[in-house]
Amino acid sequence: MTTVLIKGLGLIGSSLARIIKQGHSDVTVWAIDPNQDNIAFARQQGFIDQAITDWQAASQADFIFLATPVSQIIEDIHQLAQLSLKSSVVVTDVGSTKQTIMDAAQELTAKGIDFVGGHPMAGSHLTGAQAGQVDLFKDAFYFLISTIKGDDTQRLQSLLSAAQVIWTPISAADHDKLVAQISHLPHILAYTLVYQTAHTLAGHHPGIQAAAGGFKSTTRIAQADPTMWTAIMQNNQTDILQQLDEYLADLQMVRDAIDKGDLATLKNLFSEAAMVRQSLNRGEIACK
Amino acid sequence: MTTVLIKGLGLIGSSLARIIKQGHSDVTVWAIDPNQDNIAFARQQGFIDQAITDWQAASQADFIFLATPVSQIIEDIHQLAQLSLKSSVVVTDVGSTKQTIMDAAQELTAKGIDFVGGHPMAGSHLTGAQAGQVDLFKDAFYFLISTIKGDDTQRLQSLLSAAQVIWTPISAADHDKLVAQISHLPHILAYTLVYQTAHTLAGHHPGIQAAAGGFKSTTRIAQADPTMWTAIMQNNQTDILQQLDEYLADLQMVRDAIDKGDLATLKNLFSEAAMVRQSLNRGEIACK
CATH class of the missing domain: 3.40.50.720 (NAD(P)-binding Rossmann-like Domain)
Structure with a gap:
């Protein structure tokens, strides 16, 4: 038995x-x-x-x-x-x-x-x-x-x-880098987006309550357990910082392209991202 | 008629x-x-x-x-x-x-x-x-x-x-600030996350294909039409830059808290975000 x-x-x-x-x-x-x-x-x-x-x-x-x-x-x-x-x-x-x-x-x-x-x-x-x-x-x-x-x-x-x-x-090393990128970083971005949105729109009507499906799906994982996710920041600190720094650099690059009106760079980046993201749609359930 | x-x-x-x-x-x-x-x-x-x-x-x-x-x-x-x-x-x-x-x-x-x-x-x-x-x-x-x-x-x-x-x-001004925050910024974050993830994990197995529901919902809107979204970057440039700069500052603050091991700051921010996000769950359909 x-x-x-x-x-x-x-x-x-x-x-x-x-x-x-x-x-x-x-x-x-x-x-x-x-x-x-x-x-x-x-x-x-x-x-x-x-x-x-x-x-x-x-x-x-x-x-x-x-x-x-x-x-x-x-x-x-x-x-x-x-x-x-x-x-x-x-x-x-x-x-x-x-x-x-x-x-x-x-x-x-x-x-x-x-x-x-x-x-x-x-x-x-x-x-x-x-x-x-x-x-x-x-x-x-x-x-x-x-x-x-x-x-x-x-x-x-x-x-x-x-x-x-x-x-x-x-390997443990490859695993921790991978999850830093595809799981831990998205949680950081989602938590930060909700936090910053709530502060920016505080006192404005209708404010964050006007959020539609796009905002909601982007931030769905910001509902995850804060205690568990704080611990993850500590346990995978090195890999998370590395992937977050790469992301910050790319987001700054996108910011500068918007600032300069460099539409070609933006369209290329958006197009590549849309193509990659569509490739992940195996059996996904669309949701509002 | x-x-x-x-x-x-x-x-x-x-x-x-x-x-x-x-x-x-x-x-x-x-x-x-x-x-x-x-x-x-x-x-x-x-x-x-x-x-x-x-x-x-x-x-x-x-x-x-x-x-x-x-x-x-x-x-x-x-x-x-x-x-x-x-x-x-x-x-x-x-x-x-x-x-x-x-x-x-x-x-x-x-x-x-x-x-x-x-x-x-x-x-x-x-x-x-x-x-x-x-x-x-x-x-x-x-x-x-x-x-x-x-x-x-x-x-x-x-x-x-x-x-x-x-x-x-x-008003048009209030509208454009609001949508820069709750619609345009999330699209920028999602496009950039898919782009950066694809580049970081290129050549790694299983790479981005291991992405679970969290990554997928965070990046669902990165499938949106790149031509339309490039035009939006141009049409709402000023408001988008302002909201994106606020977000970059907050994300840098989170980055520094992770770097310093400032778990209290992280837990407070994650907790506030989770509470706000849960308040948006009117009639939402959970999706995998």
């Missing part, structure tokens, strides 16, 4: 529990979460078998998923390194940055415990166990950072077969 | 034709559009009665809608000012900037022809008569810039009653 322990039953952790139960109804799923609403909902829906309050239970697990914010993942890795885990256990995580986590995980690997860093590239601004979905990651890239023998990676992929993701091996 | 002439049967013009016909089936709608697909589709669907090829027909119209890009609207205003129009005609437009159009429209008002600048704050990255919808502007702000007697504005609103918009009088 296979036992899986999931720490954190939020959007991502509860989706993983659903995925595991859908693909392998015989697997036992335990969960640790201080939020009793998440636990109660998960038990009622049947995608966990038992709530755990004591980390000691980790010694009986065949798979351990760390599905909390990055700083908590790092703390939990330290905790796990103090316990006697099964020698065959696979410890994995779903944190949105990987270098700091892989560094911390050396404590486990030094003890012969296999750690596979993971990151499914999908999410939502919604949070909590109720927001999870069995198909949350469907057709998305699921990055795996592994320094260990291939067998354990395959066991993990098999456990999550119902997720229907595109498994993608990558 | 009321006759309406619409110049331009794209997304916006064809939506207006549908709105007029839905609210007033007895109104005759004529259209001018060089695109024969737009004309054929509109006739087949019955939301125009006749295609017009000669501007002279404008002399018989009770309402004239200019629903083309801004530069063409300005050219058409010059054309209309040479014709003998009905003294009771209302000329209006749907251009996305208003000051240059209101300036041009002085040629008409000097001749006693009433001009009402208009701008419905809704749209889509889709284009053409087939993409139009009778409810495209439903619950959105429809700005009206009028220098004329109130009767004509009311006649226009009555003609478009089926649009179910929030009619909002505004």
Whole structure:
């Protein structure tokens, strides 16, 4: 019998529990979460078998998923390194940055415990166990950072077969640069746009309430959890600064082209961007 | 019998034709559009009665809608000012900037022809008569810039009653600042983000194709027509530069907070932005 322990039953952790139960109804799923609403909902829906309050239970697990914010993942890795885990256990995580986590995980690997860093590239601004979905990651890239023998990676992929993701091996360094660019930078731009718009239009009627679909979709991710995103700024500081500086340079170039009335530069840049963006429209749902 | 002439049967013009016909089936709608697909589709669907090829027909119209890009609207205003129009005609437009159009429209008002600048704050990255919808502007702000007697504005609103918009009088100057902030700036940020991402990740696997819902929604409007958006940069240059400079200053402030590890500043800014953005969620459709 296979036992899986999931720490954190939020959007991502509860989706993983659903995925595991859908693909392998015989697997036992335990969960640790201080939020009793998440636990109660998960038990009622049947995608966990038992709530755990004591980390000691980790010694009986065949798979351990760390599905909390990055700083908590790092703390939990330290905790796990103090316990006697099964020698065959696979410890994995779903944190949105990987270098700091892989560094911390050396404590486990030094003890012969296999750690596979993971990151499914999908999410939502919604949070909590109720927001999870069995198909949350469907057709998305699921990055795996592994320094260990291939067998354990395959066991993990098999456990999550119902997720229907595109498994993608990558180094921690390449991963962190990639997500700095396609995830962290867009969040910074969206938060800053809402902040600056609110201040600029304060006291003007109808102000920001006149925002149409374009503004709303551009800033949808500015609804994401501020605590989690502040931590990401710290955990991936170097890559974020590099990509943000590149963006600032390009935005300044666009600003100067507008100032000089250099319409050719603007049209070329807008045209290239429109073409690239249209190429990303696989199965996307248009929204108002 | 009321006759309406619409110049331009794209997304916006064809939506207006549908709105007029839905609210007033007895109104005759004529259209001018060089695109024969737009004309054929509109006739087949019955939301125009006749295609017009000669501007002279404008002399018989009770309402004239200019629903083309801004530069063409300005050219058409010059054309209309040479014709003998009905003294009771209302000329209006749907251009996305208003000051240059209101300036041009002085040629008409000097001749006693009433001009009402208009701008419905809704749209889509889709284009053409087939993409139009009778409810495209439903619950959105429809700005009206009028220098004329109130009767004509009311006649226009009555003609478009089926649009179910929030009619909002505004000055051209306030309008152009507002749209620079909530529409033009987001487009610049989105185009630039796609452009910079494509260049940064060129040659990396999986690169930009790994982009998840967050990147996609932030850059959805980067699919908009590059020619139209280049013209907007020219037509609203002063307001766009002012709002873009404010944004650049705030983004630089965020950059410095990340660099210094000033997490309190980041969390305050992200929290304020998240709260403001959540307040805009009236009837929004979440999308992946």
